[in-house]
Amino acid sequence: MKYWQLIRAALLRHKVRTLFTLLSVVAAFLLFGLLDSVRGAFAGAGSSVAGLNRLVTVSKISFTLQLPKSLLEPIRAVPGVADVTYANWFGGIYQDPKNFFPNEAVAANFLDAYPEWQFTPAARAAFRSTRTGAVVGAALARQFNWKVGDRIPLQATIFPQKNGSNTWTLDLVGIFHVTDERQKAQEKLLLFNWDYFDEARAFGAGNVGWYVVRVADAAAADRVAQAIDALSANSDHETKTQSERAFQLAFVSQFGDIGLIVGAIMAAVFFTLILLTGNTMAQAVRERVPELAILKTIGFTSGSVLGLVLAESVLLLVLGGVAGIVLAGAVAKGLTATLGIILPPIVSSLAVWTRSLGVMVLIGVIVGALPAYRGLRLRVVDALAGR
Amino acid sequence: MARRHNRVVALLGWAATWVLLAAALLLLAWLPGWWLPALLGPLALWLYATRSGRQARAATQLGIATIPQRLGSSAVVVVGIAGVVGVLVALLAMGAGFAATLNQGGSDDTAIVLRAGAQAELNSVISRDTVEIISELPQVQRGAAGRPIASGELVVVAALPKRSTGLDANVEVRGVGERAWELRPALRIINGRKFTPGLRELIVGRRAREQFRGIDVGSSLKLNGQLWQVVGEFEAHDASDSDLWGDVEVVGPTYRRGSSRTSVTVKLTEPGAFEAFRAQLATDPRLNVDVKTTRAYYSEQSANLTRLITGLGNAIGVIMGIGAVFGALNSMYAAVATRTREISTLRAVGFRAAPVVASVMLETMLLALLGGALGAGIAWLLFDHYTASTLGANFTQIVFAFRVTPELLWRGIKWALAMGMLGGLFPALRAARHSVTEGLREL
Numbered sequence: 040m041k042y043w044q045l046i047r048a049a050l051l052r053h054k055v056r057t058l059f060t061l062l063s064v065v066a067a068f069l070l071f072g073l074l075d076s077v078r079g080a081f082a083g084a085g086s087s088v089a090g091l092n093r094l095v096t097v098s099k100i101s102f103t104l105q106l107p108k109s110l111l112e113p114i115r116a117v118p119g120v121a122d123v124t125y126a127n128w129f130g131g132i133y134q135d136p137k138n139f140f141p142n143e144a145v146a147a148n149f150l151d152a153y154p155e156w157q158f159t160p161a162a163r164a165a166f167r168s169t170r171t172g173a174v175v176g177a178a179l180a181r182q183f184n185w186k187v188g189d190r191i192p193l194q195a196t197i198f199p200q201k202n203g204s205n206t207w208t209l210d211l212v213g214i215f216h217v218t219d220e221r222q223k224a225q226e227k228l229l230l231f232n233w234d235y236f237d238e239a240r241a242f243g244a245g246n247v248g249w250y251v252v253r254v255a256d257a258a259a260a261d262r263v264a265q266a267i268d269a270l271s272a273n274s275d276h277e278t279k280t281q282s283e284r285a286f287q288l289a290f291v292s293q294f295g296d297i298g299l300i301v302g303a304i305m306a307a308v309f310f311t312l313i314l315l316t317g318n319t320m321a322q323a324v325r326e327r328v329p330e331l332a333i334l335k336t337i338g339f340t341s342g343s344v345l346g347l348v349l350a351e352s353v354l355l356l357v358l359g360g361v362a363g364i365v366l367a368g369a370v371a372k373g374l375t376a377t378l379g380i381i382l383p384p385i386v387s388s389l390a391v392w393t394r395s396l397g398v399m400v401l402i403g404v405i406v407g408a409l410p411a412y413r414g415l416r417l418r419v420v421d422a423l424a425g426r
Numbered sequence: 427m428a429r430r431h432n433r434v435v436a437l438l439g440w441a442a443t444w445v446l447l448a449a450a451l452l453l454l455a456w457l458p459g460w461w462l463p464a465l466l467g468p469l470a471l472w473l474y475a476t477r478s479g480r481q482a483r484a485a486t487q488l489g490i491a492t493i494p495q496r497l498g499s500s501a502v503v504v505v506g507i508a509g510v511v512g513v514l515v516a517l518l519a520m521g522a523g524f525a526a527t528l529n530q531g532g533s534d535d536t537a538i539v540l541r542a543g544a545q546a547e548l549n550s551v552i553s554r555d556t557v558e559i560i561s562e563l564p565q566v567q568r569g570a571a572g573r574p575i576a577s578g579e580l581v582v583v584a585a586l587p588k589r590s591t592g593l594d595a596n597v598e599v600r601g602v603g604e605r606a607w608e609l610r611p612a613l614r615i616i617n618g619r620k621f622t623p624g625l626r627e628l629i630v631g632r633r634a635r636e637q638f639r640g641i642d643v644g645s646s647l648k649l650n651g652q653l654w655q656v657v658g659e660f661e662a663h664d665a666s667d668s669d670l671w672g673d674v675e676v677v678g679p680t681y682r683r684g685s686s687r688t689s690v691t692v693k694l695t696e697p698g699a700f701e702a703f704r705a706q707l708a709t710d711p712r713l714n715v716d717v718k719t720t721r722a723y724y725s726e727q728s729a730n731l732t733r734l735i736t737g738l739g740n741a742i743g744v745i746m747g748i749g750a751v752f753g754a755l756n757s758m759y760a761a762v763a764t765r766t767r768e769i770s771t772l773r774a775v776g777f778r779a780a781p782v783v784a785s786v787m788l789e790t791m792l793l794a795l796l797g798g799a800l801g802a803g804i805a806w807l808l809f810d811h812y813t814a815s816t817l818g819a820n821f822t823q824i825v826f827a828f829r830v831t832p833e834l835l836w837r838g839i840k841w842a843l844a845m846g847m848l849g850g851l852f853p854a855l856r857a858a859r860h861s862v863t864e865g866l867r868e869l
Contacts, residue, residue, distance in 0.1 A: 055759065056756055056759065056760075059752040059753075059755050059756045059759075060752070060756060062748070062749070062752045063748075063749035063750070063752040063753050064749075066745050066746065066748045066749035066752070067746075067749055069745055070742060070745050070746065099585075100583070100584055100585065100649065100650050100681075101582075101583035101584055101585045101596055102585070103548065103583045103596070103821055104582075104583070104681070130549060132545075136545060137730075194543055195543055196543055196544055196545045196546070196549045197544070197549040199541075199542075199543070199714075203714065205542060205543040242551070273651070275650065275651060275682070277651065288593075289593050289594060289595075292591060292593055292595070293595050293596060293816075293817050293823065294816055294817055295814055295815065295816040295817075296590075296814070303516075304513055304517075304742060307509045307512060307513045307746075308509070308513075308746060308749075310505075310509065311505060311506050311509035311510075311746070311749070311750065311753075312749070314501070314502055314505050314506070315502050315506055315749070315750075315753040315756075318498050318499055318501075318502045318753075318756075318757070319756055321498060322498075322499065322760055
């Protein structure tokens with residue numbers, strides 16, 4: 040801390056330059072925070088501890104194909120299976136195709152398989168007892184200003200009703216919350232009662248989209264999955280059972296290599312940033328060569344001069360970086376409020392801070408190293424003479 | 427107290443500058459293409475025809491001649507702007523490539539019919555009777571032997587491992603009849619032969635073969651427990667390059683879809699017949715369908731993703747651009763500072779303020795132009811024809827190639843010049859305002 044005055048003086052020596060450098064660092068880490076969060080949103084789909092004991096059974100040909108409901112009891116009888124439930128993708132549209140959100144018809148015990156969704160007991164009971172009942176996540180309810188008791192008309196894209204109508208009217212009986220910040224995207228779900236769906240749909244009755252199997256012991260999940268797939272082997276509806284995490288990861292990867300795209304942009308951003316701040320630091324040190332020489336003359340070791348320059352650049356990066364990440368958090372909040380895009384938390388996440396602080400310090404050291412090395416090799420006589 | 431007050435004012439001032447910069451950057455980059463030529467014409471006239479213009483030219487040449495002495499900080503301007511333009515052009519090229527791939531497949535004289543409300547082929551079911559009714563409508567063009575050019579097609583999905591990741595991804599398997607070829611004149615078999623009707627044979631799109639493992643010509647794959655042979659490879663330069671095609675009469679039973687279809691595509695007698703065709707479908711009580719021209723159908727499918735990518739590209743471009751402008755400002759302030767004596771000398775021998783301002787701005791914009799060209803060039807080299815795939819409306823992979831179009835390169839250059847203009851303006855004003863006598867005394 041005794042060097043604090045020196046570092047401060049060095050940074051404030053050229054206020055405008057420091058400010059501009061700081062602002063470009065802020066811009067770079069604003070992007071870093073947002074992109075990292077987008078990457079997290081895609082990776083986060085499979086990172087929940089809550090889903091470790093859940094398996095998903097879908098058609099082996101493609102998860103868009105349906106499976107017969109007759110598999111339900113055989114699956115339940117497989118040793119190691121605690122419970123099994125099922126659902127079907129509905130793909131309904133609320134008012135406009137642009138208002139996309141996932142909506143599924145689910146069995147009455149489906150909600151029990153997902154203890155991380157928090158309902159009031161009344162909502163849970165109402166979902167079981169209301170034939171046209173539906174539950175939605177809190178984020179979705181906020182987006183469309185829905186309250187319990189509202190009637191929600193959905194336009195079918197896949198399943199028209201037997202009576203020829205394309206409109207399914209649902210009664211909202213419950214709103215659920217998700218506490219895990221990384222899983223907040225699940226609050227955009229709408230789930231409605233299987234019985235209504237299966238009785239009223241024009242075709243496909245008696246088929247389910249996928250089964251969700253809860254295993255008693257997560258360690259035995261692989262064995263259970265194989266046993267389930269063996270049930271339908273060589274039939275005309277073979278299944279593929281995998282952990283929910285693996286299923287989600289495979290699904291997300293179908294959107295494209297998000298990691299690669301995000302990584303490439305970050306590389307471009309930080310390459311530019313290193314060059315930019317590196318140049319500023321080099322300039323700053325070059326101007327101060329006589330001053331550094333004086334420091335060495337009055338007894339500063341080469342090591343402490345090196346430390347001073349490095350501390351200066353790391354401080355610059357950390358100041359700008361922290362501001363950038365905080366700003367990214369605010370922007371992400373704004374996106375959630377205005378566009379309904381749910382990104383994982385930025386400011387409150389320890390992982391984001393460790394990653395970004397690591398990057399800040401690393402870049403700080405890289406851009407400080409070359410000028411600092413120059414300061415280290417300084418020959419006092421030459422420097423004082425301005426050679 | 428007063429000092430603190432001043433600080434707050436200064437801080438607010440900086441915040442305002444930042445917002446202003448972002449707005450100016452957007453505005454400059456958004457202006458239509460003509461602003462640059464409109465600006466360049468008078469500029470050239472001024473540079474060559476007037477006395478102050480000639481002064482500006484001389485001062486600019488002097489500035490450019492000293493660039494080698496401050497290569498590092500000039501490189502910051504060039505590389506900073508190259509980074510922004512590179513990322514921007516690459517992202518927009520992704521959107522453009524996706525849109526182009528889908529839009530290639532559409533035309534105004536073919537129409538696609540889906541079940542009402544279905545939005546995409548995968549969701550749709552159309553009975554054989556409906557296919558017959560639609561085919562017999564008078565607006566449908568007739569081909570050889572007077573038969574209507576209408577194709578009832580069945581879209582189903584298979585999961586195949588991708589070459590890049592080994593993970594299963596969805597591929598579109600399209601069952602087609604014999605009329606499908608007439609509806610897609612661009613489609614050519616580039617390897618092997620067409621499938622034989624009635625047999626379990628498939629032909630694969632070129633893009634699909636490049637993306638997925640185990641579907642090369644000559645190989646066989648299992649669909650729903652049955653063995654299918656891949657006998658040919660085709661190319662149509664549109665979204666169907668991501669498909670696998672087989673005989674609809676064989677694909678249907680394999681997927682237990684019987685004789686139902688997912689869509690009917692028809693060739694209209696002329697583009698103008700579409701309205702009459704739609705009206706006829708709407709009024710027929712036996713039908714409950716939606717119809718679109720294939721152009722409208724495919725452009726709707728690409729609109730969402732293209733809008734998302736363009737928005738994302740612009741947002742990232744603006745944030746990176748702000749960073750690069752501050753970098754350029756730093757460099758140009760430093761450049762002006764090291765040349766204080768030189769500039770003051772020019773002023774002392776009779777150069778006016780305007781030519782000095784112009785010379786610093788011209789120099790910055792020249793560097794920016796270099797950066798823009800570098801960034802756009804790198805994006806073009808790396809990403810033109812780079813292939814990627816994503817989920818399309820049918821929940822299946824659509825493979826597309828990035829397209830770095832001349833229009834995108836031009837847009838990148840415009841952004842670069844806008845950034846150069848902003849980065850050069852304030853240092854230029856500083857250079858002109860500097861007192862001549864003080865400047866001459868400086869070392």
